[in-house]
Amino acid sequence: MSKQSIGPLTPVAMDDCRVPLVNEPLNADQAERLAPSFKALGDPIRLRLLSLIASHEGGEACVCDLTDAFDVSAPTISHHLKVLRAIGLVTSERRGTWIYYRAEPAALDLLSTLLSVPQEVGV
Amino acid sequence: MSKQSIGPLTPVAMDDCRVPLVNEPLNADQAERLAPSFKALGDPIRLRLLSLIASHEGGEACVCDLTDAFDVSAPTISHHLKVLRAIGLVTSERRGTWIYYRAEPAALDLLSTLLSVPQEVGV
DNA sequence: GATCTGCTTAGATGTCAGTCAAAATAAACG
DNA sequence: CGTTTATTTTGACTGACATCTAAGCAGATC
Numbered sequence: 430m431s432k433q434s435i436g437p438l439t440p441v442a443m444d445d446c447r448v449p450l451v452n453e454p455l456n457a458d459q460a461e462r463l464a465p466s467f468k469a470l471g472d473p474i475r476l477r478l479l480s481l482i483a484s485h486e487g488g489e490a491c492v493c494d495l496t497d498a499f500d501v502s503a504p505t506i507s508h509h510l511k512v513l514r515a516i517g518l519v520t521s522e523r524r525g526t527w528i529y530y531r532a533e534p535a536a537l538d539l540l541s542t543l544l545s546v547p548q549e550v551g552v
Numbered sequence: 553m554s555k556q557s558i559g560p561l562t563p564v565a566m567d568d569c570r571v572p573l574v575n576e577p578l579n580a581d582q583a584e585r586l587a588p589s590f591k592a593l594g595d596p597i598r599l600r601l602l603s604l605i606a607s608h609e610g611g612e613a614c615v616c617d618l619t620d621a622f623d624v625s626a627p628t629i630s631h632h633l634k635v636l637r638a639i640g641l642v643t644s645e646r647r648g649t650w651i652y653y654r655a656e657p658a659a660l661d662l663l664s665t666l667l668s669v670p671q672e673v674g675v
Numbered sequence: 676g677a678t679c680t681g682c683t684t685a686g687a688t689g690t691c692a693g694t695c696a697a698a699a700t701a702a703a704c705g
Numbered sequence: 706c707g708t709t710t711a712t713t714t715t716g717a718c719t720g721a722c723a724t725c726t727a728a729g730c731a732g733a734t735c
Binding site for chain 2: 485
Binding site: 472474501502504505508509523525526 | 727
């Protein structure tokens with residue numbers, strides 16, 4: 430596999446991907462940029478982490494809230510959070526002792542749109 | 553990582569996952585069932601394959617149509633198609649000499665819904 | 676400033692995934 | 706029935722990834 434340095438899933442860098450993939454074929458470049466995001470969601474722990482963060486009250490969650498929910502070590506959770514952060518699905522902010530993670534709705538929305546299946550009104 | 557035998561992403565087996573992950577936290581079981589689908593989308597070639605198939609005229613594409621679009625060998629394409637088929641994102645049917653692949657809209661829709669971000673009307 | 680707690684980084688290890696060449700299967704066709 | 710074409714399976718190789726322990730760093734508190 431080629432070295433794919435995963436860039437952040439920012440709206441600007443992805444504007445040409447805001448089309449359902451059932452509508453027109455993705456080109457190689459678009460696929461290379463999008464795949465890392467799905468790969469990041471392809472781990473059960475990361476999927477739950479994202480869901481826990483996004484659904485947490487206040488829209489954010491402290492790492493300490495997250496670590497307890499899993500059977501793996503704290504460094505492993507930290508690693509998974511780093512992956513989610515690297516592609517822009519979450520952001521983090523330190524406030525005093527704790528670090529808070531927050532989901533990035535625009536990134537989620539982009540991926541959701543990409544997978545969406547438009548209603549074929551006339552068919 | 554635990555052995556995760558990827559089962560097909562059938563609507564029935566996934567009915568409890570039809571909720572945006574930002575709404576409520578996924579439990580471990582749901583995450584284990586959903587993650588393989590995103591993992592399957594986490595490869596650029598598979599992402600393009602799915603898009604090529606879904607956007608192809610008639611809603612289906614012959615393997616020969618697909619193989620030419622990539623720089624990898626035919627067995628590699630076959631392998632990726634098998635992954636997409638195993639989780640139920642596509643189906644295949646042989647007609648004469650050729651095998652045709654077709655996208656499974658229900659599976660795509662499920663994943664799209666999961667990633668969707670509901671409008672917070674009141675906030 | 677010593678120490679405690681929260682979190683991340685570094686390094687090591689075992690497993691998994693993507694790729695290819697070669698062989699196998701399957702249908703069509705002479 | 707032998708050959709050709711289309712696709713898959715097998716087996717091997719290589720690189721990537723999830724996980725852990727141990728160590729590092731950053732605030733807070735005494």
